[in-house]
Amino acid sequence: MGSAVPRFHGSAVYFVFVLICFGEAKRLLVIPQDGSHWLSMRAVVEKLSERGHEIVVVAPEVNLLMKESKYYTRKTFAVxxxxxxxxxxxxxxxxxxxxxxxxxxxxxxxxxxxxxxxxxxxxxxxxxxRNREVMKYLEETQFDALFTDPALPCGVILAEHLSIPSVYFFRGFPCGLEHAISKCPDPVSYVPRCYSSHTDHMTFAQRVLNQLISFLETPLFKRLYIPYQELASELFQRDVHLPTLYRNGSVWLLRYDFVFEYPRPVMPNMVFIGGINCEEGKILPQEFEAMVNSSGEHGIVVFSLGSMVSEIPMKKAMEIAEAFGTIPQTVLWRYTGETPPNLAKNTKLVKWLPQNDLLAHPKARAFITHAGSHGVYEGICNAVPMVLMPLFGDQMDNAKRMESRGAGVTLNVVEMTSKDLSDALKAVIYDKKYKENIQRLSALHLDRPIEPLDLAVHWVEFVMKHKGAPHLRPAAHDLNWIQYHSIDVIAFLLAVVLLALFISLKCCLFCCRKCCCKSGRMSKKSKSKSH
Amino acid sequence: MGSAVPRFHGSAVYFVFVLICFGEAKRLLVIPQDGSHWLSMRAVVEKLSERGHEIVVVAPEVNLLMKESKYYTRKTFAVxxxxxxxxxxxxxxxxxxxxxxxxxxxxxxxxxxxxxxxxxxxxxxxxxxRNREVMKYLEETQFDALFTDPALPCGVILAEHLSIPSVYFFRGFPCGLEHAISKCPDPVSYVPRCYSSHTDHMTFAQRVLNQLISFLETPLFKRLYIPYQELASELFQRDVHLPTLYRNGSVWLLRYDFVFEYPRPVMPNMVFIGGINCEEGKILPQEFEAMVNSSGEHGIVVFSLGSMVSEIPMKKAMEIAEAFGTIPQTVLWRYTGETPPNLAKNTKLVKWLPQNDLLAHPKARAFITHAGSHGVYEGICNAVPMVLMPLFGDQMDNAKRMESRGAGVTLNVVEMTSKDLSDALKAVIYDKKYKENIQRLSALHLDRPIEPLDLAVHWVEFVMKHKGAPHLRPAAHDLNWIQYHSIDVIAFLLAVVLLALFISLKCCLFCCRKCCCKSGRMSKKSKSKSH
Missing domain, CATH: 1.10.287 (Helix Hairpins)
Structure with a gap:
């Protein structure tokens, strides 16, 4: 376990010195999410540590990627x-x-x-x-802010418990619940719902389906978060409404970029840091450099289905291997399963590969990916056209986004044949439009006024320094559903209009009756006179 | 008139050299709005010129502030x-x-x-x-983008005519029409409408009034813009819908900052550059330095009603002068009218004053302003509490914003007495809460990852380089009103539900009838049997 004092690294020493002298070094509590979610969050944590802040990362003692580090104190709890x-x-x-x-x-x-x-x-x-020792430590340590991946609400509950402001960092909830929570309008007519694989231009039938999916969002939220709500109620000894806790998040750092996401309404406390995981391409390790150099003019294809997929059925692996045999490029395939017997000479199996650095190499011709958001951003940053094989979660939607922008071809990994994969690869490598489209997206994505990592660091520091960002909190949070949608106002105005109409009508009827009576009496009179 | 070649200035020479070598120097057409609107736009134009871009500013030959400059070619037309x-x-x-x-x-x-x-x-x-010569020049010159203040739509029409992408730069339309045009949701329940002087927390009655004002927005737009629509139709020889032309704006550079505006939904192509007009305080001219220094420990009060107000009635001027006599501070009053005879010794009348530099001086104690957005931002930047005397346009709303944040006191300039002004000044100078509030707002406003001027320059260059920003254009623009609000989808789903209910009901009735008939026959049978 690291120590809790601020650390100094190389060239940042002067900056750290300044921060400490001016009392600007702060203490940050980090509640991350294991798996790939942690990877880009870690980069922000490391940079904050380099800037002199004291960081405590809380992690279960059994975890995948949240290891000890010189950048932070890791506090573990038993599971x-x-x-x-x-x-x-x-x-x-x-x-x-x-x-x-x-x-x-x-x-x-x-x-x-x-x-x-x-x-x-x-x-x-x-x-x-429920871990008394860790909770006591957290309660007794004065943190300036909490930095969490809010995909699951443990950090959100802790921020409330410790009464400290929080910064959220993630790609988004299933079904864009971040917009419902932050009272961000989310028009169902052109904002495609999760798992629909729609684009932002939908047919009538697609819009109907989109609407139906949107009806499922609240039940989904409840299914996922009710147990946490009960846990929080137990901790606080009062009824807790989880969306209300979520609304206390000062800033949402969202891994969005609108070359990837579809443009849609957003809120002022949402900060977009899509592509934060794309570091500048580093020099390749020697073995990879050798493989890339030996690929000749045809270049390389990078293939990874992400860290979650350890092996695939042999039949499928053989189909894939067969497809690779039909192209002249060298294929670097990250795979930990059994080697398919028909593996062609141009295909190199590796247990791990420096994905971003390989994609950054000028010889990268195509990227076969499971369409996880990290991978897609690396494809965009390095302008490498993609063959997308989505597997689960948001990956189908990610793949659709890239396909709709003409930067890749999507395949169904279960149903695809060897020929499908071979055709898709040849298309993205030899049909110039894929390369042109991804180059255009890449140019738009990289032309930004500030790097996403610096932006993320700025906003975490902002929240630590100013104890939140209350000036970015919309007043919508203080209205109930009826008030927010102005239903009471519309009902009142309608009532006034109807009342006015009713009174006018009554007046008219009264006048008419008066006139009729008068003319009736007149005619009676005249009748009686004539009699 | 300046020349049309790119210009090099001081330390920017190397950067300009790089831009030219890489063919990144572009040609920008600027269609500004006269008056204070032009002031902060000019700063962006000057910086773009320093970065090697060639700039043409089109202005009427009779104008207030759009003078010739070494930074741009000014093209004038007769009026x-x-x-x-x-x-x-x-x-x-x-x-x-x-x-x-x-x-x-x-x-x-x-x-x-x-x-x-x-x-x-x-x-x-x-x-x-209708000026053939200027229009011919504009048509024959290849511009990369058009940079305009879209408060009035001449630039918007020209961008369509010349088929070039455009960047908008302004504070906003009357009644936030920029949100209606850019299909940005604008909840009437907490987004106060113009001229209402509401905050974002409204009572029921205020929400009713807000709703009524929002009904007036479209007629107001039509009243202001129908003549332009006719002019554009004449130019293009086809029917023109002005909001559709406005939607082609690639990026909206809005002089917003959420310490001043209320947080609300926004769109990805809106970029916030509030405070762009606050330059760093420069050294004061000698005469002002002398006045400030002679103010002693009490410091100074800066008073300006903006460049639009040249004189005020003598009775009012005397009331104001009387109020100034009651405070120990030195008052610097920008005033071009007749000197009030009761002017106290502590009050210095000047024809012009370096407003921002005076506010930046540590001796600035209060700022009396007409609450124009430029002035308010200068008050915020320099953390000087304000006495606000709104006169017209958005100034009432601006004043309300500052007052609701506890950073100033609003006075009605017509109704106020000498004592009101004296009390307001004493309050903002001696009641610590005003200073603390404006210091808090100032700290939030100034803690930003990039300066607003650099942000504005970035986005103009972005649009010139990428020929627009189509990735930021929401698909909402391609939907009609019924589609956007999903009214067709809801109607369809309702019809399906009603049909399903109707069929179920019919089935139930049919079953019931069958059962009843059966039991009827049964009871008849049993009856006949019993008989």
Whole structure:
């Protein structure tokens, strides 16, 4: 475990010195999410540490990626599962998309393995909030802010418990719940809902489906978060409404960029740091440099299905290997499973690869990816056209976004044949429009006034320094549903209009009756006179 | 008139050299708005010129502030009025708020003098679009983008005519029409409408009024812009819908900052550059330095009602002068009218004052302002509490914003007495909460990841380089009103639900009837049997 004092690194020493002299070094509590979510958050934490802030990262003692580091103090808490349990749950989640089963069975399988993971994250949260020693330490340490991945609400609950402002950092909730929570309008007519694989230009039928999916958002939220709400109620000894806790987040650092996301309404406390994970391409390790150089004029294809997928069925692996044999490029395939027997000479299997650095190499011709947001951003940054094989979660939607922009071809990993993959690869490599489109997206994405990492660091420091960002909190949070939608006002104005109409009508009727009576009496009179 | 070649200035030479070598120097057409609107836009134009871009500013030959400059080529066009006419119209607009007349007469007077100005701006636009020589020059010159203040739509029409992308730069339309045009949701329940002087926390009655004002927005837009629509239709020889032209704006550079504006939904192509007009305080001219230094420990009060107000009635001037006699501070009053005979010794009348530099001086204790957005931002930047005397346009709303944040006191310039002004000044100078609040706002405002001027320059260059910013254009622009609000989808789903209910009901009735008939027959049978 690291120490809790601020650390000095190389050239940042002067800056740190200035920060400390002016009392600007702050103390930050970090509640991260394990897995790939942690990777880009870690870069922000490291940079904040370099700038002299004292960082405490709280993590379960059994975890995948949240290791000890010279940049922060890691505070761990006990959890009731082993490292084997953990990797088994991740493995079953990662490998499930390759099960060749019927569509309903696939959906059920995906849901079950996701819930299996979600349940484990909930166990983590419960273990932390009930760990007296760690909680006492957190309560007694004066933190200036809490920095958390709010995909699951443990950090959100802790921020409330410790009464400190918080900064959220993530790609987004399933079904864009971040917009519902932050009272950001979310027009269902052109903002595609999750898992729909729609673009922002929908047909009528797609808009109907989009509307139906949007009706499921609140139940989904409840299904995922009710246990946390109960946990928070137990901790605070009062009824807790989880969306209200979420609304206390001062700044939402969202890994969005509008070359990737579709333009839509946003709120002033949302800061966009899409592409934060794309570091500048570093020099390749020697073995990779050798492979790339030996690829000749044809260049390389980079293939990874992400860290969650450890192996794929041999039949599928052989189909993929066969497709690679049909192209002249050297394929670097990150794969930890058994080597397919038909592997062609141009295909190199590796247990790990420096993905971003390989994509940054001028010889990179195509990128075969599972369309995780980190990978897609690396493809965009380095302007490498993609073959997208989405597996789970937001990956189908990510793939659709790239395809709709003409920067890649999407394949269904279960149904695709060897020829499909070969054709898709040849298309993105030899059809110039894919390269041109991804180059255009890349140019738009990289032309920014400030780097996403600096922006993220700025806003975490802002919240630490100013104890939040209350000037960015919309008054919408203080209105109930009826008030927010002005239903009371519209009802009142309608009532006034109807009343005015009613009174006018009554007056008219009264006048008419008067006139009629008069003319009636007149005619009676005249009648009687004539009699 | 300046020359059309790029210019090099001091330390920027290397950067300009790089830009030219890489072919990144671009040609920008600027269609500005006269008056204070031009002041902060000019700073962006000058910086773009320093960065090697070639700039052409188109201005009427009779104008207030758009003078020749080494930073740009000024292209003028003839207008059918004289400099005297121009200053007369501005003077009558600026002095009208001091007319002591009944409320309806005041409203009518304000409307008339505003329309008098608006009419003149329309004459400008007509004169430009019908000036063959200037139009030919513009058509023959290849511009990369058009940079305009879109408060009035001449630049918007020109961008369409020349088929070039455009960047808008301004504070906002009357009644936030920029949100309606850019399809940005604008919840009437907490976004206060113009001229309402509401905050974002409204009572029920205020929300009703806000709703009623929002109903007036479209008619107001039509009243102001129909003549331009006709002018554009004449130019393009087809029916033109002005909001559609406005939607082609690639980026909206809005002089917003959320310490001043209320947080609300925004769109990704809106960039916030509030405070762009606050330069760093420069050294004061000698005469002002002397005045400030002689103020002693009490410091100074800066008083300006803006460049539009040339004189105020003597009675009012004497009331103001009397109030200044009651405070120990030295008052620097920008005033071009007749000197009030009761002017106290501590009050210095000047024809012009370096407002921002005086406010930046540590001896600045209070700022009396007409609450124009430029002045308010200077007050915020320099953390000087304000006495606000709004006169016209958005100034009432600006004053309310500052007052609601506890950073100033608002006075009605017509109704206030000498004592009111004296009390307000003493309050903002001696009641610590005003200073603390403005210091807090100032700290939030100035803690930004990039300076507003650099941000503005970045986005103009972005649009010139990428020929627009199509990735920031929401798909909402391609939907009609019914589609955008999903009314067709809701109607369809309702119809389906009703049909399903109807069929279920019919089935139930049919079953019931069957059962009843059966039981009827059964009971008949049993009856007949019993008989």
């Amino acid at each position: 009731p599962y082993t490292a084997d349990d953990l990797s088994q749950r991740f493995r079953s989640f990662g490998n499930q998309p390759f099960d060749e089963v019927s569509f309903p069975a696939m959906i059920l399988g995906a849901y079950r393995s996701l819930m299996h993971l979600v349940e484990m994250f909930f166990i983590n949260c419960k273990s932390l909030l | 059918p009025y004289t400099a005297d006419d121009l200053s007369q119209r501005f003077r009558s607009f600026g002095n009208q708020p001091f007319d002591e007349v009944s409320f309806p007469a005041m409203i009518l007077g304000a409307y008339r003098s505003l329309m008098h100005l608006v009419e003149m701006f329309f004459i400008n636009c007509k004169s430009l679009l």
